[in-house]
Amino acid sequence: MKKVLALVLVLVLTAALFAGCDKGPETVKIGLITPKTGDLAVYGIAVENAVILAVDKINADGGIDGKDIELIVYDNKADATESINVFNRLVDNDKIVALVGPVISSTSLAVAPLAEAAGIPMISPTATNLAVTPDYEYVFRACYTDPYQGAMVAKFANENLMATKAAILYNAGDDYSSGLATAFEGTFTGEVVAKEGYTADDVDFRSLLTSIKELGAEVVFVPDYYNTIGLIATQAREVGLEAVLLGGDGWDAVQSEYGDVTEGYFFANHYSTTDESPLVQGFITDYNAAYGETPNALAALGYDGILVMAAAIDAADSLEGADILAALKGTDMDAVTGHITFDANGDTEKSVSIIKITNGDLVLETKISK
Template identity: 45%
Template sequence: MNYPPTAFWRRSVVAICAGLWLTISCGGCNGTKADPTEIVIGHYGSMTGSEATFGASTDNGIKLAVEEINAAGGINGKKVRLITYDDKGDAREAGTAVTRLVTKDRVAAVLGEVASGLSLAGAPVCQENGVPMITPSSTNPKVTKVGDMIFRVCFIDPFQGSVCAKFARESEKLKASKAAILTDQASPYSVGLQEEFEKAFIALGGSVVSKQTYQAGDQDFSAQLTAIRSSEPDVIFVPGYYTDVGNIALQAKKLGLNTPLLGGDGWDSSKLGEIGGKALDGCFYSNHYSQQDPSERVQDFIKKYSAKHKETPDGLAALGYDAARILFEAMGRAKSLGGADLAAELAKTKDFDGVTGRISIDADRNAVKPAVILEMKNSQPEFVTTIQPGT
């Protein structure tokens, strides 16, 4: 059975092994010597695999913030160095990557993950080792309950769910009494938001007439939308990512379903209008900020990001950018870069002027910030209203 390998492959084995040996041995030599003139921070995210687009956006946002702070002379004279590790969107890899960041690379703080499930895997490691972790976009309430080292800069599901429900029920534009829901059942973000929306919507006197689900990876929603069509709702709540929403809107229009769609911050991307086009006109979503916000902070970010990455930033990039900047600000104020000092300063963050709104960290280490409601008009999101937290 010993089939002789071809000469081509034998030669390439030698070449690859030699190359590998060189790089691995070199990877060791510029290793992890502590450099007193720099601050090392870590980011773990899905840089490959099916969630790669979210991980890459976040990483781009963080990198932009790092470059800015270094160009401005660093934090108290120290340059910031970012180490990014890929977790393939896999919980085990996420845990390993965070362990490596925290115990081997000895980072001062960790940023990540987008997916709540993976943040929940990494957070206990950070908590146990006393290294602060800021998740840019994990919305599940459980994440920050892990401990006093875990922070976030995005909304939590209950807030956003109630914002959407309130808007659907009370705004002049919708005045909905019957809602249909279309959830991605494989995505904790989507499921979490759906539950909170449903609770709040029913509490406000509305009724949910149809609940349909899809799986991450489905491209065809006709069956679900056909079922929703027969239930004749006033609004369809779609707590998904923009990657699905565009298709959903197109297919809904094709079915002659003119009910407006309503969604959360997962919708935010310039690609949304590009995919959905006119089909999305008259649909609403809640978000952290409006890209048309004339404020310098927002426009400056959009300009810099587009120049660097040749595409307009999505919500995840903006959140990654804000997470990094809040961290840098706290680092600038902190007595030392030790975990406890840094966490204490992070907890004090108040009215931070971020791209994604004015951010304050509350006692549960969650971000408190207003939500904006945007309406799609001519494939562009337009500002409708701001909903303050606690109302």
């Protein structure tokens, strides 16, 4: 009798063991790693907001093959070590099938080899550093790279502004700034009359700007972040420099405090709020309704990042890393920040929006592509 009971128990328990299996997972788990606290939180929160907006939209439309996306968000404090910790937690505990993020280049560089080893397809919405993708098959990005951006600004200076003499002023201690400066120098067809470096702590640019004025540059390429641009533009007006200043996506938000001194200057960005495409305007309306503010470029890239990943999972009809990877490689879609296809590295070479600062507003001047 006891033996029979034991046998029955074993059978019941074995059956119970298989019970969970035949249904398969009910949701598609996607991880998001983004800085929500610390100095760069403003970037991370914009991306998170946009990703949540996109996930809600996809789920409301029926999800991926009938399954809802379950988004799992971790804060990496913009720190490389912390990013590795949360990535491991996402893979080991949460069992994600794909990753969106990390947001900052240095943290993406830390996570990329782990995603490759774990076979988790990863798309960083915003890491522009060149080294993030080339060595890793599973790693993609939704933004264009620093060198591409610098080259497109140079093309704009050549073809739209017809500039023949350019000066370059860049932060010599910053990879982003010097990467853009080198790319601009390589693509600009006119004469580069001066290429001057400064350090991150510099606050006095009057001497540098006077020397650029003396050399007769028509455009000055200054790839740096908006606070430094505010400082440089203020002093450029002070020394009476008449050349037009040009910059990259680090200028975003410069108009809020320095609109008067940057009037008439141009910079490259990932998208423009004055772009009339219905895709862009729809995104801006939805974002505004959800969060009560106009989305910045990082939000737009975050939105595109999750949409590209969701579309790939949908096309793959599978939750296996290798299948999603194959689908990602075939991506060919219109998104908020432009038309997205991937090259062999997993980089996208979409059009660059050139923005003109006009009366304190950011106005789309033109779109430049290769």
